[in-house]
Amino acid sequence: MSNQLQSSPPPPAPLFILRGHSSQIHALTFLRQNSRLLTADSDGYVILWNIPTRRPVAAWKAHESAVLEVAVWGDNKIITHGRDNKLLVWKLGPEEEAGMDTITPADAQLGLGRTWRKPWLLNSLEVNALNFCGFAASPSTSGHAALTTSSIFVVFPSNMDSESVDIWKLPEQQRVYAGIKARDIQTGMAMSLRLFWLDEKSLALAAGYESGHVCLYVRDTSQEVAEWKMWFARKEHSQPVLSIALSPDHRYVLSSSADANIVKHSIPTDASDDSRMKIMDTKHSGQQSIRIRDDGKLFATGGWDKMVRVYSMKTMKELAVLKWHREGVYAVGFGTTKSPGQNAQSVYSQQTSTASDTVAMPELVQTLSTASTSGYLTLEQRRDERETCRHWIAAGAKDGKVSLWEIY
Template sequence: MATLPPAQPTAILRGHRAQVHSAVFMRLERTAEGATMTADTRLATGDSDGYVVLWDLAIVRARAVWRAHQNSILGMAAWDDDQQLVTHGRDHRLVVWQVGVADEARSSTVLPLDDESASAASKTPGSSATRPQPWMVHVLEVNTMNFCAFAWSGLVGSVAAVTAVTGSDSTSTDVATTGPAPRQRLVAVPNTLTLEAADIYHLPSQRRINTIKLGTKEGMIMAMALFYAPSDENTLILIAAFENGVVVLATLAQGADGPAIILYRAQPHSQPILSLDVSPDRTYFLTSAADAVIAKHPIRLPKVAQKEKAPATEAPKASHPPPPPSNNKPVSLLSAALAKEASTSSSSRVPPASKAAPPPPVEVETQPLATINTKHAGQQGLRIRDDGRLFATAGWDARVRVYAAQTMKEVAVLKWHQTGCFAVAFAPVVRPESTADGNDKKAIEGAPSNAVATTPGAASSSGTSLVSRANNRREVSVKERRLRHAVTAHWLAVGSKDGKISLWDIF
């Protein structure tokens, strides 16, 4: 049986002179069905020198380059609705940048690699000192003594800690005088003093509203996730992965500033956990570590015991006063009246309600849903694609492995880099309606390990108008073909220690 040739990346992005630690696709179009790629979609990458590069996927060139931090970048995230990029650096700062299309016009496009060569040739300081930066929306001073990147979530409702300081509900504003209320968000980072504790900050107030201790001797927090439960939008869930391989899931039932209740605690790993990611439907999450194990963990909230209404008890029928004792002693009129009153009051008295029993203690789950031994130690940067069908890991052995999320079987191994890989990012999937029902699921799980498939068909109606026009008429220019491919491709971006980013079009 003939074997397929090794898969090759669609493009290689060269520009970082340091190892790439983080990557994320941003500036997406939000619809009722979720996020879709648009013609101005960007890939943001951050390196260990603190530089951020925004890549245009249509022309495979940099649109904006700036130095976001004075030290290594731990993590990045995109707040797409507001065209904002969040960077978390080891210089103890978390910064929210405004990076819209208009902001790119005044940004530098000189890559760090080119800047270094120019500086070495001229023997003068590089242009990075005068490189313009995007607008800083928020700057938060946080702890970055360890290697844990931040976690974030939008805020549902209001926070009592912020309300107490401001004296009013932080979500309510006078539209006539101050305009629409700024978007509120929650940011979780490791605590500065206690290794096993996490701090939750509120933006835009930049106040620490809660400190949650999730362990005793687990070591440093290595990865975190923060989101609301799918079944209860008022229940905030915090997941923390520790240095000793322990994973803890806790809920904050009374809001972001309420007490934490641990629902899940397991130790499927024997080495420090390097990354975790939550499924799109928020029913499970995955972890990878320095060992060869990948674990799938449940996200289950305890069922609230609904109080069954007891049937209304019928009032006991009034009974006649008992006849006086049949003895020969005479009974006075006063004794007979008192006996009648006592009988009437006892017959109409309702039995006292029993005291409500305290809620039973929550049983902590300790078993993951599944674990696999990949026999390849050191897999990090784990990410799940937005359709929930695939997840990928970046390996220290310079290979990127793609797995089927349901079966956790390895379906592809991508090899191009010669040094270890650190970051993985999936672009939102734009699928035609014919494959949206999941009929091609078996094709993914049964694909050979070296197969890479391009996106079939055209983009959905939620894409850009350029794609819809291209479907109705013949494409007449190379530019339109590039834009269409940039929107419809199932991109997988891989950042490596060599400072290069490989772009793969898979499944």
């Protein structure tokens, strides 16, 4: 009996495996309050999955070569960046899903000459994709936590110099800042980027490089002729930086590399602030992807060793190892964290939008919290509520499969 009590719990298992791609997964992201997952592969295909049903709702060939990065802009726009030197903005909201193809590239019955129906293309930019560095995006004005603004900034390596990066504004397709780079050190090519606002006038760019450097550049946007200032340049990696992640409160940047180190960089309050770093030797080289959950409590890595590892953001201690894939994990992503009732509130708002407003807010909250027991939600809505409120983490691997896990 004592041996049974002291035995280790069984290792976690994925809740579901999405099998739709026929080549390695390079990028993924959750959207629409965890109801959808967007995945992209090395053949240029993109699949939009319905998470509650685990089925594709759209699939198309977005690029003629590998997709490097994807992002969601508002409720109905998707941005993809491919190695075909194109950054594309697609219109694909809930209302457009019905007309999309749902046959995935992995379907064994597909012919090689099949043409997928594509969403409406809104913008197309010619970009540099020679160094595998995916784009990053930010609202074009401060005060917004997500890409919900009508215009945004996108940043990617310069077409003229792979050590430099340029920032463009969409949908205007206008270059607003050019040639941002370290002037006094040799960094090699940019490998990973994050763009964000430090305050209402300070636009910041964190960049990881081929040399192992991580640099932070800041520009005062209130001045028309201000230069980008380099606030720090840190080299705590012996190999190229593979991925960087920004904490939700913009206080930290995490970097992972082809070496075994994960580095937590404190973001200073000004150029003279020598903020601290925390370096962790994971003993596992090749952490290809690193992401931080939206509550700032956890971060996860996907590695060449086929594992997904989950860590505490505060202590940087390893909390879980998720093992299922038989080949390297190249992309990880967290769903949004939310409590039961948020989806019910959305459903309630939609169904009562044309009715008179006769329910007081306290009564509305009580109605939503007891919706399941009162029979207000349909079976489908209850399923959607349950599935989208899970604390999801998704992992895409070289084997072309996407594993879905629920953790913490």
